[in-house]
Amino acid sequence: MTDPARGQAIRDLGRVSDAPTLPGAHAAGSVSATAELDVADLYGTAAATSAGTPATVGPALDEKLRQAYFWVTNHAIISPHYDLEFEAGPSKTVRLGDAKALLTLPSAQSYSSFVLLPLLTFAVRGRCLLVGGPGRGKTASATMMGILAGYSPRDVRRHTQHGHPQLTVSDLFGTPLPRDLVAAERLADIDVAWRSWLGMRVKIIDEYNRIPTRTQSALLTLLADGYVESFDQIYETGRSAWYLTANDDAGGGTYQVIDALRDRIDVVVAALPFNHRFLPALLTRAEQVIRPEDTVPDSIGFTQEEHDRLSAEVLATPVPYAVLRRIEFFAGQFEYLERAGRQFEYRTKDTAKLAGVDPHLVQGADTGRDQLSDVGTQTLNGLSVRALQSLLTYSKAMAWFRGRDAVDVDDVRAVLPFVLHQKLAADPQSAVLGTDEGAELRTDRISWLREMFDTTCRQLEALDLERDDPVGALLAEFEAGLDGVLADEVRGRMRAVEKALDTLAAQGKVYGHLYDDALTLKYLHQRYLNYLAWLDWHP
Numbered sequence: 001m002t003d004p005a006r007g008q009a010i011r012d013l014g015r016v017s018d019a020p021t022l023p024g025a026h027a028a029g030s031v032s033a034t035a036e037l038d039v040a041d042l043y044g045t046a047a048a049t050s051a052g053t054p055a056t057v058g059p060a061l062d063e064k065l066r067q068a069y070f071w072v073t074n075h076a077i078i079s080p081h082y083d084l085e086f087e088a089g090p091s092k093t094v095r096l097g098d099a100k101a102l103l104t105l106p107s108a109q110s111y112s113s114f115v116l117l118p119l120l121t122f123a124v125r126g127r128c129l130l131v132g133g134p135g136r137g138k139t140a141s142a143t144m145m146g147i148l149a150g151y152s153p154r155d156v157r158r159h160t161q162h163g164h165p166q167l168t169v170s171d172l173f174g175t176p177l178p179r180d181l182v183a184a185e186r187l188a189d190i191d192v193a194w195r196s197w198l199g200m201r202v203k204i205i206d207e208y209n210r211i212p213t214r215t216q217s218a219l220l221t222l223l224a225d226g227y228v229e230s231f232d233q234i235y236e237t238g239r240s241a242w243y244l245t246a247n248d249d250a251g252g253g254t255y256q257v258i259d260a261l262r263d264r265i266d267v268v269v270a271a272l273p274f275n276h277r278f279l280p281a282l283l284t285r286a287e288q289v290i291r292p293e294d295t296v297p298d299s300i301g302f303t304q305e306e307h308d309r310l311s312a313e314v315l316a317t318p319v320p321y322a323v324l325r326r327i328e329f330f331a332g333q334f335e336y337l338e339r340a341g342r343q344f345e346y347r348t349k350d351t352a353k354l355a356g357v358d359p360h361l362v363q364g365a366d367t368g369r370d371q372l373s374d375v376g377t378q379t380l381n382g383l384s385v386r387a388l389q390s391l392l393t394y395s396k397a398m399a400w401f402r403g404r405d406a407v408d409v410d411d412v413r414a415v416l417p418f419v420l421h422q423k424l425a426a427d428p429q430s431a432v433l434g435t436d437e438g439a440e441l442r443t444d445r446i447s448w449l450r451e452m453f454d455t456t457c458r459q460l461e462a463l464d465l466e467r468d469d470p471v472g473a474l475l476a477e478f479e480a481g482l483d484g485v486l487a488d489e490v491r492g493r494m495r496a497v498e499k500a501l502d503t504l505a506a507q508g509k510v511y512g513h514l515y516d517d518a519l520t521l522k523y524l525h526q527r528y529l530n531y532l533a534w535l536d537w538h539p
Contacts, residue, residue, distance in 0.1 A: 021066035022109060022403050061302075061310045062403055065119060068300040069401075072144055073115040076292035077137050078281055081272045082110040083446075084414050086402070109402075117269040117418050118145055118243065120397040122202070123314050125307075126390065127223060127242040127264055129208075129422075132271025134247065139206055141271075142243035143293055146202040149241070150301050153293045156204070159197035163210035165254050169218045173198065173228045174235075192233045198222075201240055201307060208244040208261075210254040220261045239311075266390040268421035270446075317396040319407045325466055326409055327391065330456040333375050333512035334424065335382030338366050345519065349381050360427050371431035373459075375452040376512045378432050380425040387423040394419050409457065417449035424449065470500050471517040478524055487535050490528050497525045 073079050085091075088108035096103055114130075114137070121128035122145050130138040139160070146156035161172060174194035197203065205211075211219065222228050227236045244265070246257075284290070302310065339362050340352040349359040359380045371377040391412070398411040426448065432438050433448075441448040460466055474497060482490075501521050504514055 021063060021070055061306060061313060062400055064300060064302070064306075065123060065310070065401060066403075068148055069111065069116060069119055071297065071300055072119075072141075073112050076144055076296075077112075077115055077141055078274070078278050079112040079114050079137075079272055080275050080278060081112045081114065082106060083272070084111040084113050084116060086110050086410055086414070112272065113418065114141065114269055114272045116401070117267055117394075117415075118142065119148075120394055120401060120415070121145070121243070121267060122148060122241045122302075122307075123310050123401070124266075124393050124397050125201075125239045125241045125311055126266040126393065128244070129265045129268045130243060130245045130271060131248055131268060136271035136273070138245040138271050139204070140293070142202075142204045142206075142245065144296070145241060145243060146200070146204060147293055147296045148301055149200075149202045149307065150303060151200065151202070153291070153296075156202075156293075159200060160204040160206055161197065163205060163207040163254075165210060165212060167211050167215050169215050169230070172215060172219065173222075173230060176230070192230050192235070194228070194235050198228060198235055198237050201238075201304065203237075203240045203242050205242070205244045207246060209246045209257050213255055213258060216255070216258050216261050220258070220264065223261065223264045262422055263384070263386065265422060267394060267415070267418045269418055314397045314400045315393070317400045317404075317407060319392065319396065322466060323395075323407050323409055323412060325469070325472075326457055326460060327388075327412060328516075329460045329465065329513055330453050331383050331388060332516040333452075333456060334379050336376060336510065336512040336515035337362055338510065347515070349379075353381070360429055363427075373455075374511060375455055378427055378430045378448075378452065380427050383420070383423060387420060391416060391419045413450060413453055416453050417446040420449050421445055465513075470503070471520055474500060474524055475520060478527065482531055485531075487532060490532050490535070494525055494528045494532075497521050497528070 085104055085106040086108040087106060091107040092105040094103045094105075095101065118128050118130070118141050120126075130141060132138055143153070143156050143160070146159075147153055151159075161167075172195070174192045176192050205219070208216075208219075218228070222237065223242060226238060226240070227234055229235075285292070335348045335350065337349045337352055337359055338347055340349065340357075340359070341347045352359045352362050363377055394415040395407045395412045398415050399407040402411070404411070426433060426442065426445070428434060428442055430438075433442050441451065474493075477493065501518065504510075504518055504521075507514065510518070
């Protein structure tokens with residue numbers, strides 16, 4: 001006989017509220033599942049049609065994903081944290097404790113990073129690393145994402161790959177058929193029995209830092225390029241949402257995680273601690289023998305077609321130039337290292353690292369720099385193209401999830417620390433982090449990264465470079481095209497580029513964003529020089 005209390009508990013867990021999660025949000029269903037996307041979509045082109053045909057309008061998938069978020073955070077993971085804070089006006093703040101820690105009561109709908117970032121990864125089919133001690137809910141969170149993709153709890157658990165020191169490439173991907181190994185005259189004749197988890201839209205690797213180095217290298221190809229090769233056979237897996245777990249994000253474990261594999265991770269999310277005031281919910285689960293993953297409502301599951309359309313809608317979310325300019329200015333701060341090389345192009349932290357020299361030591365020799373205001377002095381490296389692409393994609397996902405028509409600075413600010421968590425290496429001896437006041441930022445990477453972004457946004461406004469951007473204007477003029485531009489005008493543009501370089505030189509000290517500007521001006525000068533040569537050849 002069924003226990004009535006257990007049945008009621010299951011019904012309560014499986015209920016999704018009919019009330020809108022975000023009243024007034026737009027209906028995001030604007031892109032068809034088959035709409036063609038190109039590079040322009042990443043930077044904000046709204047793909048409403050394909051080949052001249054109006055895109056199919058589907059259900060409001062942003063609302064559906066928000067329903068999934070609230071169900072997971074309130075009933076499954078139980079994460080009563082709102083560390084992704086948004087404001088719609090003044091927010092009340094309270095100072096607590098001897099350290100006067102700031103607690104903010106956000107004035108707009110805010111979210112738990114431990115639930116939302118995995119959901120955004122599901123939306124964009126990215127690669128998410130969940131870190132935290134044992135029993136913090138990392139695997140449970142990843143399992144929930146698999147169930148939202150339409151797989152049964154049993155299938156998700158069965159197809160979760162568990163890292164261990166004996167895990168081989170064959171264990172992970174598949175083995176050749178024995179009869180072919182005996183009879184085949186060439187590798188192409190050998191069929192491979194591929195593991196069924198490879199075809200899933202959600203892939204979970206538990207404790208990936210316990211996987212042997214050789215197997216990690218094979219996993220890298222799958223994670224980066226979406227295919228596996230064995231005995232001259234290739235299995236293409238298609239785009240997937242990846243979830244990897246580890247007890248820490250330092251790359252340690254039974255085996256050190258190879259740098260290339262760590263670099264392929266788009267976002268790092270730390271498991272937030274359980275709030276013990278919610279212990280009664282755990283008691284109910286224990287008494288009624290209920291696992292939340294077995295009670296996920298069908299209404300918040302996504303079919304493959306919905307998953308495809310969801311990803312397309314996210315990519316179609318535009319990024320206004322004002323927001324892109326702030327990202328440009330922030331990202332440009334970190335690579336420049338004035339005394340790392342003689343030629344201007346080689347004055348970078350990467351030049352020092354490739355030469356086996358500590359960038360901190362090179363940076364310390366630059367005594368004329370204001371190391372408190374220059375955020376570039378706080379890191380040992382710059383940002384890769386892959387990191388910037390991830391930042392743009394997750395910013396789009398955050399804006400789309402919040403029901404916005406375009407990305408704003410708050411969306412970027414929310415996701416940036418999680419995307420760049422492993423991408424920017426802090427210099428613990430820097431003028432900011434090396435002080436007693438910087439001790440909190442040395443351990444709290446989220447606050448450190450967000451503080452650097454806030455600092456650069458203030459600097460951009462103080463320098464008035466958003467409104468008055470001479471280099472941006474010259475670049476826009478060039479990108480408008482050269483069709484019909486005559487030689488005299490080209491020479492005039494080259495003189496304008498040279499004048500802009502003289503203006504930069506007159507400022508004296510070069511900071512990261514000026515390094516980017518100087519190289520952009522050199523690029524424009526070369527492009528115009530090449531065009532003049534073409535005009536001389538083809539008047």
